[in-house]
Amino acid sequence: MTTHTLRSKRRRSALRNAAFMSPWLIGFSFFFAYPMVSTVYFSFTSYDGFGAPAFNGPANWTYVFRDYPMFWPSLWNTLWLVLVVVTCRVVFGLGIGLLITKIKTGTGVFRTLFYLPYLAPPVAATLAFVFLLNPGTGPVNAILGDFGLPTPGWFNDASWSKPALTMLAVWGIGDLMVIFMASLLDVPAEQYEAAELDGASAWQKFRFVTLPNISPIVLFAVVTGVIQAMQYYTQPLVAGKVASGVIGGSGQSFEPGYPDKSTLTLPQLVYNLGFQRFDYGAACVVALVLFALAMAFTALLMRGRNNLISASD
């Protein structure tokens, strides 16, 4: 075979491969690469969405990191929610999945009951929680008061608003429960039998049989949970608005992140800066920070995955 024929064959092969990959390549270029490059570019410009962008160097970056008073509180809130909400959702999702796979009767009923909240629209669910946890008129505090227990301010108290949001997130745990149930039912029964013959306790069976088998699912739940928590927008925004007394009425101003910026998250800043203040440049900086955080968390988790899975093996 001549060199020319070989080259021609390789070129044809490369073209064929590219043709097969083209749907992905087109999607990647238009929906990831192009927005990504644009976001980086806009972060170095003064751009209001109406006129042409004008290069302004690192001005947006210094503004966001040094002069924008909402950035650091919202970064802290986002990290808090990532750590606490993801942990709680995975622990409770797995716990409920374990319980439901163990019970003998009424499995269908419980499965439905725990799954239903996941189907509730986020705005409706948040409104219901704000109503239930209203410190003045809500039934939760009325019951707590009847038992002589402390009655927190929930969404009206900066130290309780994030725990209240966590409760809301844990309430809608149906998605994780279903995934964990499927993986738990997939664990080979003979491994449990062998562990029982060896005299393993319930905890030892969970630690040395269940967990190693479901560790890829746990990793999946954590990685997707982290990304979801980074994008947490609707629930904190609605909770903050409603609890601060602003429900409707165009033109009304409200305290972002009420109370005391405690429900302010990075996605809210992207919206506020870009779409309300017409400052695309600064909004792009916050979006890139979110992207970098999501990448860092995912890289850490993927690195930890090998240890987790190898330790399990």
Add this chain to the structure above:
Amino acid sequence: MRTSRLTTTAVAVAAISVLATACTGQSEAGASDDPDAKTTINFWHGWSAPAEVKAVQDNIDRFEKAHPNITVKVSGNINDDKLNQALRAGGSDGPDVVSSFTTANVGKFCSSGAFTDLKPFIEKSKLDLEKTFPKVLLDYTQFEGKRCALPLLTDAYGLYYNKDAFEKAGITAPPKTMSELTEVAEKLTVEKGDTYQQLGFMPNFHGYETVVSHYMPSWDHAYFDENGKSNIAEDPAFAKMFTYQKKLVDSLGGYDRLEKFRGTFGDEWGAKHPFHTGQVAMQLDGEWRLGMAEDAGVDFEVGVAPMPVADDEADSYGKGYLSGTIVGIAPASKKQNAAWELVKFMTTDTEAVVNFSNGIRNVPSTLEALKSPDLKFDPRFQTFLDIAQHPKSSTSDGAVNGATYQLTLQDFGYQYEKGAVKDLQAGLEKTAKQIDTDIAKAK
């Protein structure tokens, strides 16, 4: 080879970036459409209540009758966020005529080009704005000399009071000064355990309309100095207002107790508003509350008065905060001349303004309409007509970044009223610095 690839990549990135800028809504210069040609224009507004939507449609019907060649497609319940996206996107389905309730955003709309400059249209129509609109309304619809909007009805803010509660407490007249407001609010407050059976006045900044910008007209003030720098730390009016408000909060039971009580309030726009239910006996609010209280069927007599003024400004009693709906033309509209016909009709035609005012129950926005015998209103509404015409009534100044400076100041107010900031002057100085930084960033 490697360098060549890098260069190609850099060029591709630059090309993509240029494309990105080309894909956004850009303003069109000038208007060339024939306003007498048969055409359809889109009008986007923010009203949503059925009675309001009907009033808008009635107004549009009157316009279409007067301009049979122009058909208007109306879209309601549009807030500023939706409006901003539509103005950026442009397109044939986008709005031609746009309105907003947020007068504070006019600075942003005008400076960014989100709203078209109306000067050429006004000159072409030979409109004398000074003879048509009250001065405050003309001020809040332009920014640094660029007129990108016109006023479409006005909101005037005053003090609502429960006449039955006043009578029961032996109070014969509404308060006229801020000291009297404190005195009356204390007298009207009826405690019940650690909460209230009736609160005289909800002073907290989260108490619906009791925000910084609505309190401020009671003190003669200026948000910015002649150089456009924040004046809040220099003008003593701001420190006086915050000091007064904090004292009122403390005298009525303290921040925590009031906030807990606020948690029991119904929606501001619903029948369970705390003034309707009798939970609060006085309320700073706009002229619309009169109609809303009527619709809610309150079981007491509602009184209205101008908001009390600072003790040393008693001679200016009668003034108040003004704002209102603004209307303009989308820069991407291909039918700007037809759109101008609608803007001109809705904002300057006395009959249209009067009828619309009667329908929406807002204060009319032209000098002639304010004096029109065709205005159908409850006699108490006269208070708001007077506030609208008071020479010392004021509104918040415009800024290049819209209402951002107000939100920053408001945010300081939340911290101060709850006692998180102890040093008022230092707090105001820090807030002024932040306002200047934000404005410099937006320029």
